[in-house]
Amino acid sequence: MRAIPLLFLTTAVLPAQMAVRATHLHLMTGDLKPIVNGVVLCGADGKIVQAGLASEVVIPEGWPVHEAAVVTPGLVDARSTAGMSGILNWDSRDQEQFEHSAPMQPELRAVDAFNGRDPLVQWLREFGVTTIHTGHAPGELISGQTMVLKTNVESVTKKEDVLNGFAGVAATLGSGSLKGEGKSPGTRGKSVAMLRADLIKAKAYVEKVAKAEADKQPDRDLHLEAMGAVLRREVPLIVTADRHHDIAAALRLSVEFGFRLVIDSGADAWMMAEEIKKAGVPVILHPTMARAAGDKENLTFGAAAKLQEAGIPFALQSGYEAYVPKTRVVLFEAGMAAAHGLAPEQALAACTIRAAELLGLKERIGSLEVGKDADLALYDGDPLETTSHCIKVIIDGKVVSEVKR
Amino acid sequence: MKPIVFLVPAAVLAVAVLRAAVGETTESGGMPVGDGKPVVRVFDGARLHPVASAPVDDGVLVVEDGKIKAAGARGTVVIPEGAEVIDCRGKVIIPGLVCTHSHIGGPSGGDMSGPIQPEARVLDSIDVRATSLPRARAGGLTTVNVMPGSGHLVSGQTVYLKLREGRTIEELALRNGDGSVAGGLKMANGTNSIRSAPFPGTRGKSAALVRQSFLKARDYQKKVAAAGGDAAKLPDRDLGMETMVEVLEGKRVVHHHTHRADDILSVLRLREEFGFKVVLHHVSEAWKVADEIAAAGAGCSIILLDSPGGKLEARDFDLRNGAELEKRGVVTAVHTDDPVTDSRWLLRSAALAVRGGMSREKALESVTLAGARLLGLEGRTGSLEAGKDADFAVLTGDPLSVYSRVEETWVEGKKVFDLEKPEDRLMAEGGRGAGDTEISTTCCFSK
Numbered sequence: 042m043r044a045i046p047l048l049f050l051t052t053a054v055l056p057a058q059m060a061v062r063a064t065h066l067h068l069m070t071g072d073l074k075p076i077v078n079g080v081v082l083c084g085a086d087g088k089i090v091q092a093g094l095a096s097e098v099v100i101p102e103g104w105p106v107h108e109a110a111v112v113t114p115g116l117v118d119a120r121s122t123a124g125m126s127g128i129l130n131w132d133s134r135d136q137e138q139f140e141h142s143a144p145m146q147p148e149l150r151a152v153d154a155f156n157g158r159d160p161l162v163q164w165l166r167e168f169g170v171t172t173i174h175t176g177h178a179p180g181e182l183i184s185g186q187t188m189v190l191k192t193n194v195e196s197v198t199k200k201e202d203v204l205n206g207f208a209g210v211a212a213t214l215g216s217g218s219l220k221g222e223g224k225s226p227g228t229r230g231k232s233v234a235m236l237r238a239d240l241i242k243a244k245a246y247v248e249k250v251a252k253a254e255a256d257k258q259p260d261r262d263l264h265l266e267a268m269g270a271v272l273r274r275e276v277p278l279i280v281t282a283d284r285h286h287d288i289a290a291a292l293r294l295s296v297e298f299g300f301r302l303v304i305d306s307g308a309d310a311w312m313m314a315e316e317i318k319k320a321g322v323p324v325i326l327h328p329t330m331a332r333a334a335g336d337k338e339n340l341t342f343g344a345a346a347k348l349q350e351a352g353i354p355f356a357l358q359s360g361y362e363a364y365v366p367k368t369r370v371v372l373f374e375a376g377m378a379a380a381h382g383l384a385p386e387q388a389l390a391a392c393t394i395r396a397a398e399l400l401g402l403k404e405r406i407g408s409l410e411v412g413k414d415a416d417l418a419l420y421d422g423d424p425l426e427t428t429s430h431c432i433k434v435i436i437d438g439k440v441v442s443e444v445k446r
Numbered sequence: 447m448k449p450i451v452f453l454v455p456a457a458v459l460a461v462a463v464l465r466a467a468v469g470e471t472t473e474s475g476g477m478p479v480g481d482g483k484p485v486v487r488v489f490d491g492a493r494l495h496p497v498a499s500a501p502v503d504d505g506v507l508v509v510e511d512g513k514i515k516a517a518g519a520r521g522t523v524v525i526p527e528g529a530e531v532i533d534c535r536g537k538v539i540i541p542g543l544v545c546t547h548s549h550i551g552g553p554s555g556g557d558m559s560g561p562i563q564p565e566a567r568v569l570d571s572i573d574v575r576a577t578s579l580p581r582a583r584a585g586g587l588t589t590v591n592v593m594p595g596s597g598h599l600v601s602g603q604t605v606y607l608k609l610r611e612g613r614t615i616e617e618l619a620l621r622n623g624d625g626s627v628a629g630g631l632k633m634a635n636g637t638n639s640i641r642s643a644p645f646p647g648t649r650g651k652s653a654a655l656v657r658q659s660f661l662k663a664r665d666y667q668k669k670v671a672a673a674g675g676d677a678a679k680l681p682d683r684d685l686g687m688e689t690m691v692e693v694l695e696g697k698r699v700v701h702h703h704t705h706r707a708d709d710i711l712s713v714l715r716l717r718e719e720f721g722f723k724v725v726l727h728h729v730s731e732a733w734k735v736a737d738e739i740a741a742a743g744a745g746c747s748i749i750l751l752d753s754p755g756g757k758l759e760a761r762d763f764d765l766r767n768g769a770e771l772e773k774r775g776v777v778t779a780v781h782t783d784d785p786v787t788d789s790r791w792l793l794r795s796a797a798l799a800v801r802g803g804m805s806r807e808k809a810l811e812s813v814t815l816a817g818a819r820l821l822g823l824e825g826r827t828g829s830l831e832a833g834k835d836a837d838f839a840v841l842t843g844d845p846l847s848v849y850s851r852v853e854e855t856w857v858e859g860k861k862v863f864d865l866e867k868p869e870d871r872l873m874a875e876g877g878r879g880a881g882d883t884e885i886s887t888t889c890c891f892s893k
Contacts, residue, residue, distance in 0.1 A: 128755030160761070164753050312878075332785055333581075338881030365756035365786060373752055376848040377794075381875060427797035427848050428806075446801075 057438040058085045060100040061417055063112035068092055069394040069408040073386035081112065083415035087437030092409045107433055107440070111424055113389060114409050115171025115416030115436060117396035118371045119325045120187075120279075120305055120358035122178045125151065127159040128367050135159065138178035138361065140185065144218065144226060145239055147210045147271075148263035149185030151176035152203065157195040161368045165359070166192035167446045168370045169418030169431040172204065172397075172406050174325075178361040179213045179281035179305065182232055183239070186267065187211055187279065189400055191416070193436045204402055209279040209303065210271050212236065214287040215336045233290050240298045243268030277301035279325070283308035283336035292320050303399070306331075306360070308340035314351035323354040323399050326391075328369045329377035331360060345391060346382030356396035357388075371396075376425035385425055421445075484511035485859070486526050489838075492534035494518070495845060497541050497815045498829035507539055509836040512859035517830040540810065540845050541829050542588025542837030542857065543792050544817030546747040547701065547727050547781035549886065550578035550789060555594020555602025555632060561645045561652075562659050564693075565685035566602030568594050569627055572615050577873065577880055582789035583609050583863040584874035586839035586852040589620075589818065589827050590789075596634035596703035599646065599656050603689060604701055605629040606821055608837070610857050620823070622697075630725070630821075631693050634703035635712055636759050653712055660720045663690030699723045699822065701747070705730040705759040714742045725820045727781070730754070730763035733770040740774035745820045747779045748812075749786065750798035765802030772808045779817035780809070785886040790874065797846040810845055835859075 059082075066079025080098040084090040091098050100106060127135025137154035140146055155175065156162075165173065176187030189204040190197070197203060212218075214232055226232040246265040250258060271278045278300050280291040288304060295302035302320070304310060306327040310317060317324065326345055333340050341347070348355045357378065359369040371392040379388035397407025405414050415438035422429035434442040487509045494505030496517055506523040508515040516523040525531070551572035556563025572592060582590060588609050594601040606620040606628040620628040635652050639645065646652040666687040673679035692698040700722050702713045710729060717724045726732075727747045732739060739746060748771070754763035771778040780795050782788065787795055796809040804812070818828025827837045836859040843850040852874070855863035864870050872880050 128753075128761055129758050130756050131758070161753060161755065330788065330791060332788065332885070333876050333881030334785065335883070335885040338883055339876070339878045340881065341876035343875050343877075362756075365760070366752040367755040368753045370752050380848050380851070425848055427794055428800045428846055430801060 057083065057087055058101075058104055059083050059435075059438065060104045060106045061112055061419065061435070062095060062100075062106055062108045063110070063419070065111045066092075066409070067111070067113040067386075067389055067393075068410070069114050069390060070410060073390055073394075075111075075386075079112070081409050081415070081417060083417075083435065083438040085438070087415050087439070089409060089411055089413050089415050091411060107419060107435070109419035109432060110422055111420040111429075113169070113418050113420070113424055114393045114407055115418050115434065116169045116371055116392045117172045117174075117356070117400070117407055118165065118170050118359050118392065119174055119356035119396040119399055120360060121165070121173040121175045121368065122361040123161040123165055123173055123359070123368045124155045124157055124159050124175050126161075126178060126361060126367065127156065128161045130364070130367060138176075138184070139180055140177075141181070144181055144220070145183040145235065146181070146185055146264070147183045147267035149177055150207070151186050151188040152197045152206050155188070155190070155197055157190075157192075157197070162192050165368060165370065166434060166436075167431065167442045167444045168372060169420070169424070169434055170371060171416040171418070171434065171436050172402075174208055174396075174400055176208070177211050179211065180217050180361070181213060182218045182226055182235060183210060183212045185211060189402060191436050193439075193441045204405065205400070207270065207276055208400060209277045210267055211279050211281070211305075213281040214290055215282055215284050217281060217283075217336060229287070229290070233294065236294060237297070239268060240272065240294070240300075244272055244298070247272050271300045272298060274299070274301050277303045279303045279305050281305040283327070283340075285309035285312045287336070288313045289316065292316060292322065295320065295322070305358075306337070308337040308344075310353075311341060311344045311347040312339070314347060314353060318351050318353050323356075324348060325358050325399065326355050328358060328360050328371075328374040329381070330369070330374060342377060342381040345378035345388070349383055349387055354395065354399060355391065356399045357391040372424060372431075373427070376427060379425050388425060486510045486515070486529040487859070488525050488529045488531045489534045489539060489840070490525075490531050491520075492537040492539040492840070494830060495538065495540045495810060496830035497811050498831050505539070507830060507838070509856075509859050512836055514830060514832055514834050514836050516832050534840060537853070538841040538843055538845060538850070539830070540586070540839050540841060541814040542827065542839055542855065543586045543813045544589040544779070544821065544823070544828055545582070545587050545782050545784070545789060545792055545813070546591050546725065546779040546817045546820050547749070548582070548590045548592055548784045548789065549595070550582050550590060550784050551576045551592060552578070552886070553592050553594055556598050556600070559644070561598050561639060561641075561655060562600040563598060563602055563686065564600050564631060564689035566594065567605070568592055568602060569605045569615055569619065569629070572605070574612060574615050574618055577882065578784060578789065579609060580863070580870070580873040581880065582784065583855045584852060584865075584870065585788070585790035585792050586841070586855050587789050587792060588837035588839075588855060588857045588862075589821070589823060591630065591701065591821055593632045593701060596632070596638040597641070599633060599635070599639045599652055600659065601632045601634065603629050603698075604632050606823065608835075608857055609855075609862060610860070611862050630699040630701045631689060632701050632703070636703075636705050636709045637757055638703065649709070649712070653716065656716060657719070659690060660694065660716070663687050663694055667691045667694060693722045694720060696721075696723055699725060699820075701725050701727055703727045705757075705763075707731040707734040709759065710735050711738060714738065714744060717742070717744070728760075728783070729767065730760045732767045733764050734762070736770045736774050736776070739771065740776050745777040745779070745816075746771055747781050747817070747820055748799075749781055749783050750795045750802070751787070765798060767802065768799035768809065768812065769803030772804050777816050777819055778808070778812050779820050780812040781817070785882070793845055793850075793852075794848065797848070800846055806846060
């Protein structure tokens with residue numbers, strides 16, 4: 042165990058250092074079971090210094106101690122649009138999640154549109170969500186890019202403000218991206234044909250860039266660069282697909298082009314578990330309480346339990362709503378997944394460590410381990426119970442919320 | 447409000463009883479009832495939440511002929527000889543849930559030809575075979591106020607349903623004492639009903655149009671009265687005016703969609719002027735004007751959502767609404783607005799109200815007896831009391847716990863949902879065939 046050289050310094054010098062004590066401490070490590078009477082020490086650098094049984098972790102004198110019945114890692118929302126889609130639902134004012142001028146615009150960056158001061162971001166933060174994977178919403182064939190950042194970031198001004206400024210390219214297969222009035226794509230067949238043509242074009246561009254001398258590089262093309270990142274497997278193509286045949290189409294595309302696929306929403310994923318498992322593709326599952334309508338008409342509340350049973354890596358998300366609620370809270374979705382067959386610790390994992398793993402950020406967030414970011418959520422009871430409250434939230438070792446939610 | 451009685455024709459009733467009897471031997475192995483005697487069932491050993499009184503552990507619920515014969519702690523209730531005893535130890539029984547604001551069955555009211563259409567009845571539009579009905583039964587719901595959307599100032603007549611298993615809306619609809627279908631009138635203010643002409647463009651215009659409509663109804667009412675029953679002197683029948691007169695005469699409750707504090711006060715102002723009975727619906731900013739609501743004696747049917755917003759006037763929605771109204775003694779129901787919240791989450795919505803500070807007792811009441819009161823049905827449903835309809839749900843545990851499941855739902859003594867049946871479990875949990883092919887378009891939902 043690492044020594045604690047900060048022991049002799051005062052809190053006035055290093056305000057971020059603190060201890061968090063919990064009756065039930067969910068470290069989200071190993072077998073995921075909580076420890077009884079645990080302590081987490083958060084260092085002045087915003088990282089976890091020590092985490093374990095209260096009987097084994099000595100709280101340095103003078104460190105402020107925050108106590109709660111239950112403590113979990115700060116929650117990780119594996120797919121959100123908060124900060125892009127704002128609370129007012131007011132087009133051209135706070136709805137940046139869609140750009141309808143063309144069906145495929147992977148060049149649209151999330152960092153350029155995110156508003157961390159939107160009340161929805163604050164709302165999530167107060168419920169213990171400390172990290173969100175947000176960006177352009179499902180609803181266009183390729184709607185744009187996504188990113189991952191903490192919920193205490195009000196404006197993205199520097200590289201450190203994000204955990205990953207380019208986390209993926211968001212695509213949508215199925216009725217969500219289909220258009221009427223003779224516009225394309227108007228059918229599923231056309232959707233996939235357009236995606237394939239775009240990927241083929243990007244592939245040629247990538248090859249040209251790789252082969253050409255420095256002075257003979259093709260003109261820069263933001264669209265093809267973004268798709269190139271997908272083809273080079275630097276970022277995944279996050280394909281929102283609910284119907285089983287849309288999921289099948291996404292799997293088919295990933296085989297043809299060799300990109301990293303993440304299935305998003307996946308209402309029918311439980312019907313395709315074998316194929317998804319075989320392809321080694323992770324799923325960012327729709328909210329448990331998503332509406333069973335349209336492409337999601339066959340969703341089941343037991344989906345998370347079924348994916349768990351099938352051994353498919355998955356995480357839970359708040360998703361995107363055109364109307365209300367303008368954001369869901371992953372904790373609530375985890376609670377309902379637990380009520381429908383998923384073990385409670387697995388439900389918590391689906392919005393902490395599993396989400397962090399899926400987003401490629403398990404070294405920094407998602408569990409309470411030495412060296413990781415000191416992101417914690419404190420509750421007055423079982424966090425999965427609707428009637429419990431999140432009472433305090435800590436991000437990078439700083440208390441960011443003390444509202445009882 | 448006139449009393450509401452069950453007036454389904456006797457023949458239909460007889461068939462229903464016969465069906466229950468036939469189903470009986472296969473469903474729960476109870477006594478055959480070929481001798482024509484009513485079935486008496488005893489739900490034995492559950493924790494009972496009568497709602498009208500304190501919960502009792504080891505309770506006994508006696509159901510006879512579709513009614514609650516008795517409900518109480520063991521020893522205080524007579525168990526009739528020969529009754530079918532159903533072991534409910536370890537279970538929790540609550541009154542059947544009442545949802546005061548729902549759109550199950552895909553109801554529609556007025557069209558886009560104008561903002562005031564009291565003549566439109568949702569009765570004529572509901573698909574009782576839609577999966578949203580069995581889903582609601584799976585959520586423990588037994589009574590539902592099905593409403594048209596909120597895109598009009600007056601969007602039409604609502605209908606109060608019992609979620610009996612039936613093939614036609616008539617079999618589900620509750621009736622008034624005179625045999626007419628029970629229901630209210632849906633109204634709305636704020637931005638939902640503000641549209642391009644002929645709809646109002648402002649709140650001022652919205653209120654003016656509604657006032658004019660009520661004044662016209664008063665004139666109509668006077669003409670009818672002046673005719674003194676003389677057919678020759680009666681004004682031409684006007685379906686819309688007839689409905690508005692029912693509202694003026696207190697025979698039909700106004701269910702008023704309203705969010706912002708000033709819009710809530712506008713409803714109370716109209717009510718003051720015209721004296722109608724009103725239930726305030728959604729009431730996102732109730733916490734800002736809770737004193738005024740309490741002073742006016744208006745009931746509230748509130749929604750609990752996972753986050754505020756969706757439109758400017760719902761920005762300040764707060765989970766504290768239930769608690770703030772409770773503090774002031776306002777009769778408060780919690781509703782689903784299905785499909786905004788799926789009916790299967792109604793108990794969860796009550797739990798969200800608790801999260802916002804409402805007491806557990808009032809939260810359970812908010813989805814049972816309070817709802818019945820707001821619909822004028824408290825005489826027959828909403829609590830486990832002798833003489834009331836045997837509408838109840840059997841749960842696996844604490845009604846407000848996320849881990850509890852609805853195992854059975856009973857309407858008027860008949861089991862309408864059983865988690866053990868595969869087809870019912872499908873409706874409870876989802877899966878192929880449980881959802882809606884189309885996304886609902888109730889006013890603003892598909893925006």
